[in-house]
Amino acid sequence: MTNSRLTYREAVREALREALARDKRVFLMGEDVNRYGGAYACSLGLPAEFGDERVRDAPLSESAFVGAGIGAALGGMRPIVEIMTINFSLLALDQIVNSAATLRHMSGGQFSVPIVIRMATGAGRQLAAQHSHSLEGWYGHIPGIRVLAPATVADARRMLWPALEDPDPVIIMEHATLYNDEDELPADGDMSVDITKAATRRQGSDVTVIAHSACVKKALNAAEMLVGEGIDCEVIDLRILRPLDDETIIASVRKTHRAVVVDEAWRSGSLAAEISSRITEQAFYDLDAPVERVCGAEVPIPYPKHLEQAALPQPQSIAAAVRKAMRR
Amino acid sequence: MRNIADDRVHLTREHAVELLRQMTRVRRFEEKCAELYTQEKIRGFLHLYIGEEANAVGVISTLTGDEAIVATYREHGHALVRGLPMNEVMAEMFGKAVGSSRGRGGSMHIFSAHHRFFGGNAIVAGGLPLAVGLALADKMLGIERATCCFFGEGAAAEGEFHESLNLAALWHLPVLFVCENNFYAMGTALARSQSNPSISARAAVYGIASEAVDGMNVVDVEAAARRAVHAVRRGEGPRFIETKTYRFRAHSMFDPDLYREKAEIETWKKRDPMVLFADWALSAALLNLDDREAIEADVAQEIEAAVAFAEAADFEPVEDLMKDVVSPPSEYIR
Structure with a gap:
């Protein structure tokens, strides 16, 4: 089997091409x-x-074209709706929350809404406070939808098809700083991937670092920094933000007895808060230290690079949290 | 009296009976619901359509059974006229498991996949994008039929109204938009909330052929709908009808109706669509008094049976609370 080298952007494009x-x-x-x-x-x-017709420009009407995607899904199509950034998706929240997520349950199971909504998320490109937020935790709050966050080129390539096969609405969060990442992928063969399980990106024995999207790379960098200090990190890529794969997280924490949760979003009411809570609920007696969190600073993301970077989790701040969990 | 059948609706005796029968079903069903509400058999919000029956009856009588309907939270009439069994609709009002949405939606969320009845949307204007999407699917799949979307005039102040009209017109989609203008968005009068009170004029700026009709006159409504839906089916793009109508009851059972003059309500009640049509049909010798009595008797029986059915039915077991949040193979989040 031959390998091909492609970017995250090309992986998304190949996935779209395959689906179409x-x-x-x-x-x-x-x-x-x-x-x-x-x-x-x-x-x-x-x-x-x-x-x-099949690659369809829509006017700047997020609510109408997301709603039209939901209607088209009800009418027998398999729409992929792209929203330019997660900040703009707020204009379509009514359709996503009040229609897509509710229709199956509210109708007594009569309707499926097989729509896939893709959106770019996250900071790091100096796009300031209306193009840079990480609101995926909000979507993770909503029953009735599945939320995916491909952190690797392979997942960007492989998650779309199973998302389309899911009879329920699926939201795919593509981090804006990942599009230029490159990786080797098999050029052909089975492209399907499990969209129910988190992935362990690095095996380790001392502490579990849980991250998603662009923070996975930062967590892996932190893990490498800590090798020299004799700290062996296990890094989990959540991949699925809803429903969360508790099993993988808890099994790892039971092994390492320490957890650091990394989340680019604001700390208050975050996905990191949810994960920390689940660890405490399900593995409290296995913990040797309090769960640490590394989150985005609670500010609207600013434009200048030094402030933007200061607002985001970084390998250094992740490493510091790991040391704290290790009482170093 | 003016001949209200003066257009292209073919008013046979059979059709006249059907129009009156459907309006009577909706009216009596809702009168019973109001009574059951005071007995606390029905809870939550109950938005009655009484006074507006000519709209659902006139429009839906022009649709084929597979043409999708998207409606609002004031949709009992649309559901019944579309053909959802009254037993199931009544059971839904009771929240029973044999209800049209398994009892989970109640008055505001009546659905039927079998009847292509897509609710039951309680977000004002929230149904318009869905209708646009259903029509888009038909167009992409090469199915020549209309999708019919009902909403109130309050929706015209929402962004989704304008976004959806633009999209439907831009993409030339087969949607019949029906604005039931009852002049009040809950308690706020049209003139107090909208800069241009002509809803049909606002639709026209998107290049959508639109007309306003007397929503208390079932024949006028049907005639307008017939013209519009034929154009939609011919592939001429979306059409828009504004029906001028009035609800005789308050917005919901919680509403003390402080914002309307009693005299205004009484004036509109003189144009009761059921009475208007029945009187005219009698004078035109399309119907006789026996027909009216027979319709009332049949409808009373249907309602009695529906109430008995709903009363006797079971609630969904609590164990099924989480069922159908997502499709079966997926796991529920803790």
Whole structure:
């Protein structure tokens, strides 16, 4: 089997191409997905292959085109709706929360909403306070939807198809700083991937570091920094933000007896808070230290680089939290 | 009296009976619901459609059974006229497991996949994008049929109204938009909330052919809907109808109705759509008094049976609370 080297962006594009080619019901809809090629160039070239109907530019009407995606899903299609950034998805929250997430339960199980909504999330590109937030924890709060956060090129390539096969709404969070990441992937073969389990990205015995999306890389960097200090970190990539894979998290904490949760989002009411709480509920007597959290500073993300970086979890701050958990 | 059948609706005796029968079903069903509410058999919000029946009856009589309907939280009438069994709708009002949404939605969230009845949306204007999407699916799948979306005039102040009209017009989608303008968004009068009180004029700026009709006249409503839905099915893009109508009852059972003049309500009640149509049909010899009595008797029986059915039915077991949050193979979050 040959390998090919591709970026996260190309991985998303290949996943879109595969989905559009495999199933006639699939179409991509969103702002600037066609002529422009996608705000992050994920759909560049796809209109030529699949046409304007199936790679469909939408007006700046997040609520209407996300709602139309939900309606199209109810009507037998398999829409992929792209929202330019997670901040803009707030304009479509009504449709996501009040319709997509509720319809199955509220109708007594009569309706499925097989929609996939992709959005760019996160800070690190100096885009300031209306393009840089990490609100995926809000979506993780909502029953009735599945939330995926591919942190690797492989997951960016492989998560879309199983997401489309899920009869329920799936939101895929693509971190804006990951699009240029590169990795080797098998060029062919089975592309399917489990979208129910977290992944252990680094085996370790001293402390469990739990992260998702762009923070996984930072956690791995921190782990390497700590090797020289004799600290062996296990790094878990959540991958699925809802429903959370408690089993993988708790099994690791039972092994290492220490946990550090890393989350780019604001600390208060965060996904990190939820994970910390679950560890305390399910593995309290296995813990040798309090659960540590490394979160984004509670400010609107500022524009200048030094302030933006200071607002985000960094390998240094993760390493510091690990040392604290280790009482070093 | 003006001949209210003066258009292209083919008013046979059979059709006249059907129009009156459907309006009577909706009216009597809701009168019973109001009574059951005071007996605390029905709880939550109960938004009555009494006074507005000609709209659902007139429009839905022009749709085929597979043309999707998206409605609002004031949708008992639309559900019944679409053909959802009254037993199941009544059981839904009671919150019983045999209700049309397994009792989970109640008055505001009546659904039926079988009848392509997509609710029951209690977010004002929230149904419009869904209707646009259902029509988009039909267009992409090459299915030539209309999707019908009902909403009130309050929706015209929402962004989703404008976004959806723009999208439907831009993409030339087969949607029939029906704005039931009862002049009050809960307690706020149209003139107090909207800069341009002509809803149909606002639809027209999106390039959508639109017209306003007398929503108390079932034949006028049907005629407008017939013209519009035929155009939609022919692939001429979306159409928009504004029906001018009035609810005789308060917004919900919690509403003391302090914001409307009694005289205004009484004036509108003189144009009761059921009475208006029945009187005209009698004078035109399309119906006779025996027909009216027979309809009332049949409807009374249907309602009595529906109440008995709902009363006797079971609630969904509490163990099923988490069922269908997501599809079965997925795990529920703790």
